[in-house]
Amino acid sequence: MAIHKGRGFACINYPIGMNLGGDPSQALVHSTPDGKFMVSLSSIDLGQGMKSVTRQIAAETLGVPVSDVYVDTADSDTGPHCMGSFASRGTHRVGNAVIRAATEARKALLEAAAEELEVNATDLETDGQGNIQVKGAPGRTITVADTAIAAQFKQGRTLSGRGIFLIPPSDVDPDTGEMTPVSCFAHAALVVDLEVDDETGEVSVTEINSAYEVGRALNPRLVEQQLIGGAWMGVSHALYETTEPYYPDRSHGPVDFNTYLMPGPGEVVNHNIAVLERPAEDAPFGGKGPGEMCANPVLPAIANAVYNAVGVRCDTLPITPEKVLRGILANGGARPQGAR
Amino acid sequence: MTKKPVQFQLNGSPVAVFSDEGQNLLDLLRRGVGDLSPKYGCGQGTCGSCTVIIDGEPRLSCLTLAETVEGQHVETTNGLANGPDLHALQEAFMENFAAQCGYCTPGMLMAAKALLDRTPRPSRAEIVEAISGNICRCTGYEPIIDAILAASGQPTRRTG
CATH class of the missing domain: 3.30.365.10 (Aldehyde oxidase/xanthine dehydrogenase, molybdopterin binding domain)
Incomplete structure (x- = not known):
């Protein structure tokens, strides 16, 4: 023995993910009047860290501090559609949707800031610390918070964005049986x-x-x-x-x-x-x-x-x-x- | 159904409530007092998510008859933080990624607190023993053991 x-x-x-019937996820991003950003999802954080990762992705894309971003995974009644937290797809599918939504919101943010600074939006950059400045002229600056206030109460503009990421359905080739499920x-x-x-x-x-x-x-x-x-x-x-x-x-x-x-x-x-x-x-x-x-x-x-x-x-x-x-x-x- | 008055200390404050005949402490805390920090997991004393501290001892509140805490001191996770200041265990659980879904966390915290209250610098084996009645399905326990080591000022497997 x-x-x-x-x-x-x-x-x-x-x-990562499975697109036999098409595999979409959506995200919506909007700013609050004080220049924080809310990411609305109906994807579920079941402990894997979906909220943390989508928060990082949104902050990085928007160009604002991660502490100024909130993620609301709400529910499927109030959030935009998501296929769900399965098939290891969360970071990939939802993260891509968040990037698209945050990119659109960033565009609106820079346009609102451009109106306040009386410059072209393409000349603006974010410093990741909550400020928007004219490239090469760090003195010409406005905070994200002041931009959001101006957008909300003066310009009548939403700082928001919509995003969807879809891997389209993959049909089987009738001759070869070939397909691309992943x-x-x-x-x-x-x-x-x-x-x-x-x-x-x-x-x-x-x-x-x-x-x-x-x-x-x-x-x-x-x-x-x-x-x-x-x-x-x-x-x-x-x-x-x-x-x-x-x-x-x-x-x-x-x-x-x-x-x-x-x-x-x-x-x-x-x-x-x-x-x-x-x-x-x-x-x-x-x-x-x-x-x-x-x-x-x-x-x-x-x-x-x-x-x-x-x-x-x-x-x-x-x-x-x-x-x-x-x-x-x-x-x-x-x-x-x-x-x- | 007969109602029975029960008075005890909950996290240092006096509580007076009526318990139903045969009601367990978990149910009394959650529905009678409104303290939702102890969790209902299995309801049969196996998973440990309902762990509270009664007079210094970790106890399964789902198996504790509510009226038996008359005059005793009950501690729950709700009482750990002091205003905005988190308890050292809560900080350590955060820093060491000791929670994923979070359902076992209140029970783990109370089992750990009961240990540290009587053994401020427990060995790894003592920690394992102290949380052996608490089931976690996400973390693989290692980060929880690390968090309790860190909370007691000891090196973890990560910090070596």
């Missing part, structure tokens, strides 16, 4: 080290090393956090979670939180991440989005590592101690595959 070490590898090409891919490779106890069948993940290529990391800490949390969820799916452990038989399945198995803070695995930045051409400031792919490669890497450790090939999830033990028994003992 022994503990066997195993190492497994998996890599993934993950589609325009943007993210990539990752992941190595899992683990130990298998050939007496109990228990699998313990000891370390994860990964490299993720997700375009430009628009908010590096949010990206890292999503990758850590997602990998943990991948470990959980690979080794613990199921509603039907003897599928399709429902017996021994969990009936509530008490009997649903998932790892806790004691099962945290050290995870070293390298984020590679290859900005995508059609992505907002090059950012693709980690999204769902942060959980996916963990599962095959663990299955491969279990095979490497004891020679048991599990083709159903989760990889329970029972499956590992039955596999070892069928093989007539643990069959370590050796170091790779």
Whole structure:
């Protein structure tokens, strides 16, 4: 009876968004009378950081401080249409819509400022600190706040913009079957080290090393956090979670939180991440989005590592101690595959 | 249904409310008092999102009979900040990205506060033990453990 070490590898090409039926998102941007900007979306921030990232994108595009931008994800009654937060599409689709809306709002902002400064709008630039100035003449300046007040109460002009980003539907070529369901891919490779106890069948993940290529990391800490949390969820799916452990038989399945198995803070695995930045051409400031792919490669890497450790090939999830033990028994003992 | 008067301290202020017969503390706090900071997760004492501190001990408010807190001191996440000044734990949770969807956060904060109140510089193992009754589905726990280390003035895995 022994503990066997195993190492497994998996890599993934993950589609950002899915446009089988067309994949649009909209954004609306408007200024308040005091020169703050509101971004209205019906996209949902479910913890992945949609509000933070769209706020950064809007501020960067408008040329105003990020603290002067608010994002309201409201709901589908009051916000402009969005297909939703799924398929890792949020940063890419919604971010592009926000860039378009903010570009239109910036144009209105500069036109209003131009009227106040009695110059041509094309001669104006923003300093990112809340001021608009004449290029090459930093003395000729007006604040974004004063511009918004003038637009609202004197000029009768809205500082607003509309944006939509649509990946059009991709039809299947009837002759070749060819289609383009996806325009943007993210990539990752992941190595899992683990130990298998050939007496109990228990699998313990000891370390994860990964490299993720997700375009430009628009908010590096949010990206890292999503990758850590997602990998943990991948470990959980690979080794613990199921509603039907003897599928399709429902017996021994969990009936509530008490009997649903998932790892806790004691099962945290050290995870070293390298984020590679290859900005995508059609992505907002090059950012693709980690999204769902942060959980996916963990599962095959663990299955491969279990095979490497004891020679048991599990083709159903989760990889329970029972499956590992039955596999070892069928093989007539643990069959370590050796170091790779 | 019989109503029973209950008086206790909530975050340092006296509270007097009527509890329904058999009502749990979570329900009394949320519907009776209007303190929505403890969250209803599983309702069966498994997820920890309803964790509050009663007389210094972390307790699952969904499994606590409301009338049993008569005369006791109850702390919830609502009482952590002092006006605009956030509690050190709240600051550390922010700085260490310890929340994603945020649903477990109030329970995590109270479990962590109960720990730091009695152990100002806990070990990593003590932190893991203290939050082992609280389920998080987003973060993978690591940032939460880091945040509690940071709040107690200790190096985290990130700051090393």
